[in-house]
Amino acid sequence: MAGGQVKRAERGPGRPREERVTGAVLSAVLDLVTEQGMEAVTMDAVAARAGVSKPAIYRRWPGKHDLMIAAAETRIGVLTVPDLGDFRAELRAVLDARVEVYRMPGTARLLAGLIAAAEEGGEVRGAYQSYAARIMSETRKILERGKARGDVRADVDVRAAATLVAAPMIFRLVIEQQLPDEGFAADLADMIARAVGAPA
Amino acid sequence: MAGGQVKRAERGPGRPREERVTGAVLSAVLDLVTEQGMEAVTMDAVAARAGVSKPAIYRRWPGKHDLMIAAAETRIGVLTVPDLGDFRAELRAVLDARVEVYRMPGTARLLAGLIAAAEEGGEVRGAYQSYAARIMSETRKILERGKARGDVRADVDVRAAATLVAAPMIFRLVIEQQLPDEGFAADLADMIARAVGAPA
Amino acid sequence: MAGGQVKRAERGPGRPREERVTGAVLSAVLDLVTEQGMEAVTMDAVAARAGVSKPAIYRRWPGKHDLMIAAAETRIGVLTVPDLGDFRAELRAVLDARVEVYRMPGTARLLAGLIAAAEEGGEVRGAYQSYAARIMSETRKILERGKARGDVRADVDVRAAATLVAAPMIFRLVIEQQLPDEGFAADLADMIARAVGAPA
Amino acid sequence: MAGGQVKRAERGPGRPREERVTGAVLSAVLDLVTEQGMEAVTMDAVAARAGVSKPAIYRRWPGKHDLMIAAAETRIGVLTVPDLGDFRAELRAVLDARVEVYRMPGTARLLAGLIAAAEEGGEVRGAYQSYAARIMSETRKILERGKARGDVRADVDVRAAATLVAAPMIFRLVIEQQLPDEGFAADLADMIARAVGAPA
DNA sequence: TAATAACCGAGACGGTACGTCAAGTCTTCGG
DNA sequence: CCGAAGACTTGACGTACCGTCTCGGTTATTA
Structure with missing residues (x-):
């Protein structure tokens, strides 16, 4: 019986x-961005596609940018890599997982739209930053695990190293505008392992 | 006598x-983005600031996105690093030069606007990609010089390595939304040198 | 009980x-044309004057010309002359009523703008023609009443005669660019009465 | 030899x-208005059609409205009716001549454009009014000849009567937007003859 | 059971920016 | 000085999108 009414008062x-x-x-946003690009993601278009009214959207998110961030989270969410006992293996796991997500159609456009949205002042910026931090948190954990384990050099700055891991994939997608593939992930894994791995 | 008028009026x-x-x-665009952010970069505002009419702008660039790319080029232009005889030194020169540009007020906003603009189809995309390629060309040259010289590993893929060099700085600025500093450049230089440098 | 809700919300x-x-x-259009002439009737000016947004205007009328016709209708609307038992008296009533309207400031400009607007193809033309027909309908009625009564010649063509009645006043205003007055109305009444009235 | 240098000094x-x-x-203006309507009569379009530069046009006429009036004059010029010894015959001659001109394609559009142009202030207005006066001068002459001859009533006001003659045809064309024909001219002639003609 | 409060779709609203078009002026070259 | 060509400013045009508000109506919780 205890706890029976916990939820009701909410x-x-x-x-x-x-x-x-x-x-x-959220589905409508992802569909639109995938099929027609960011330009097509109009609040009216989203409402029409979702079979929903505009006020219903604005009741849930304060503005378009917030909606974009929320939609991005459903696509590029938090990633979890179990302790594999080896930094190199975990690094490869992170990179491969990202390749898979970034190759999905519409991810590039979604990411570009997100970046543009983040240039806003106000509360959107905070939401975006916390999202960006969440995206990188797993990479950080792996680096720290490696340091504790001893197969990551003790003198590397975890924050800088995390950036080194996360940046190239997204750069290739958004700046170079090409889909990252497994070969790229392998090349990166090799280079990053040399960059931060403890010498044999 | 012949050839006297070679460079006749074109x-x-x-x-x-x-x-x-x-x-x-172009100056007006940079001023506006620096002082007030991308949202203030209105065609009317640009025209007013430049003391110029809107049609005069549209005669030169077909749309807002194209103008943005052109403006970005004047800010984040091509970078040239002379042969310093040492990969590590040249790498550090590139990274320091980028830190300087990226720390200028408005660069983050300009870059974000540029990325959003690039999501367009059509000619804008081509212009953007050629611009992105130009941005990375110097990094590529340095890597190739290093390979020829022998202080860059023969087995690294230049394209992947160039991405590894160019990405973190821009990532820190645009995704993590923090100004890169010299310490970050130093950390990156250390790590990248280990990643692609030939073993002692 | 039946029929209780006949006039339910449409x-x-x-x-x-x-x-x-x-x-x-509509008021803003008339005010502007009266005070400053047709050149001042800008959609932006109308919107500003009315305290209304441009899209709100375009939701109601598809273009500037349609708005002009609608505004003209509120100024130069349908005219009604009761059966006075005498053609001559009714003719004079119509002419005097027109003198009054045409002497109002801005009517000449409004009419000129209207004529220019009518040169459009498409729906504007239809709207204009039905408006022109409405303007002449009362004149036609008077002529037909006179014919039935016998104080208008049986051999006059009503359509041609209606044109003869309606045209001179508007011609004086718009082509000769002078305000018609009561003397002109009296002269016209005399002449038209001789032209179409039954001989004593 | 005399007069040999008269023209040179000019x-x-x-x-x-x-x-x-x-x-x-002038031809280009008439062609454009005939084929595509007033909307197509752009200074650039006229220049292109005439194979002429814009400054060359502005050297000859101070503005678009003046050019319009000049073009209208070449189409609807001054009309001359010889003394036929009979008011009724001369009236019919004037009306038939107008029918012919007004039925030419493009005349309605030209006239509408002209009326709109005349609503301007400044010098254009004067030019337009003198043009309008010229258009009516022949009608006036006929009426005065008739009065002198005795087959036009002595008590009619020539100005009002001239308006009565000139207005219906142009009204049918521009307001009712229909081509006047010979039947209409005949009806008008009958009515106007009764209106101003001396009783048998 | 009735009232209340928040939800729902639909769509008009103000505001603001977009990209285009026309008029009239000015500048270059060549005849 | 005339001519063609075309860039220039000014200012209006009609459209699109954002975020808000107002309808009529529905669905749950509270009194």
Whole structure:
């Protein structure tokens, strides 16, 4: 019996929000960006595609940029790599996982739109930064595990190293505008292992 | 006597374009983005700031995105590093030069706007890609010089390595939204030297 | 009980249009044309004067010409002359009524703008023609009443005669660019009465 | 030999104007208005059609409106009716001549454009009014001849009567937007003859 | 059971930027 | 000085999108 009423108090009076709407909107954003690019992601277009009204969207997210970030999170979410006992293996796992996500159609456009959105002032910036931090957190963990384990050099700065790991893949996609592949992941793994790995 | 007029006027009939306009517009874009951010870079605002009419702008660039790319080129132009006889030194020169440019106010915003602009189809994309390629060309040259010299490993892929060099700085600025500094450049130089440098 | 809800809301879904906007726009057009002439009737100026946004105007009328016709209708509307039992008296009533309207400041400019607008193809033309027909309908009625009554000659063509009545006043205003006055109306009444009236 | 140098002094220094240009421009205006309507009569379009530069046009006419009036004059010029010894016959001659001109393609559009142009302030207005007066002068002459001859009533106001003659045809064309035909001219002649003719 | 409060779709609203077009002026070259 | 060609400013045009607000109506919780 205990805890039975925990959830009930969370809801005030009035009609509750329909979960269907939230999901439909996020899907609509991803669909539109994938099929037609960022230019097509209009609030009206999203509403029409999701079969939802504009106020219903604005009740959930304060603006377009916030919606973009939320949509990006469903695509490029947090990544978890288990302790494999070896830095090199875990590094490769992270890179391969990213290749897979970045090769999905629409990811490049989504990322570009996200970057543009982040240039805003205000609360959007905070949300974006926390999202960016979350994206890199797993890489950081791997580096710290490696340091503790001893197969990552003790003198590397984890923050700089994490940037070195995360940056090239996204750069190739967004700046060079080409899809990263497994060969690229392998090359990166080799180079980064030499860069931060403890000498044999 | 022959050849006296080799460089004859390359100009067709009619009034030639005023150079003053082209320069004023590009400056206006940079000023606006620096002082007020990408949102303030309105075609009307640019025209007003440059003391120029809108049609004069559209005669030179077909759309806003093209203008953005042109403006970015004047800020983040091609970089030249002379042969210093040592890969490590040249690497550090490239990274330091980039730190300097990226720390200038407005560069982050300009870059973000540029990335968003590049998501367009059509000619804008081509212009952007050629620009991106130009940005990385010097890094490539350094790597190739190093390979020839023997202080860069023979087995590294130049393209992948160039991405490894160029990406982290821009990533820190645009994704992590922090100004890169000399310490970061030094950390990167250390790591990249280990990644691609020939073993002692 | 039946029929209780005959006049149920004829309104579709969504926020209804505000009547205030429609009225304010039409007034703004008339004010501007009266005070500053047709050249001042800019969509932006109308919007500003009416305290309304441009899209709100374009939602109601597809273009500037349509707006002009609508504004003209509120100024030079349909005219009604009751049966006075005598053609001559009714003719004079029509002419005097027109003198009054045409002497209002801005009517000449409005009419000239209207004529220019009518030269368009498409729907504008239809709207204009139906408006022109409405303007002449009362004149036609008077002529037909006179014919039935016997104080208008049986052999006159009503259409041609209606043109003879309506044309001179507007011609004097727009072509000769002078304000018609009561003396002119009296002269016309005399002549037209001889032209179409039944001989004593 | 006398008079040999009369014309030479009329010309200042420099290259004389080519007559070809003046004619080509006026023709281009009429062609454009006939084929595509007033909207197509752009200064650039006229220049292109005439194979002439814009400055060459502006050297001859101070503005677009003046050019329009000049073009209208070449189409709807001054009309001359000889003394036929009978008011009724001369009236019919005037009306038939107008029918012929007004039925030419493009005349309606030209007239509408002219009316719109006249709503300008400044010098254009004067030019337009003198043109309008010229258009009506022949009608006036006929009425005065008739009065002198005795087959026009002595008590009619010539100005008002001239308006009565000139207005209906142009009204049918521009306001009712229909081509006047000979039947209409005949109806008008009958009515106007009764309106101003001396009783048998 | 009734009231209340928050939800829902639909769509108009103000504001602001976009990219285009026309008028009239000015500048270059050549005849 | 005339001519063609074309760039220049000014200012209006009509469209698109954003974020808000107002409808009529629905659905849940509270009184």
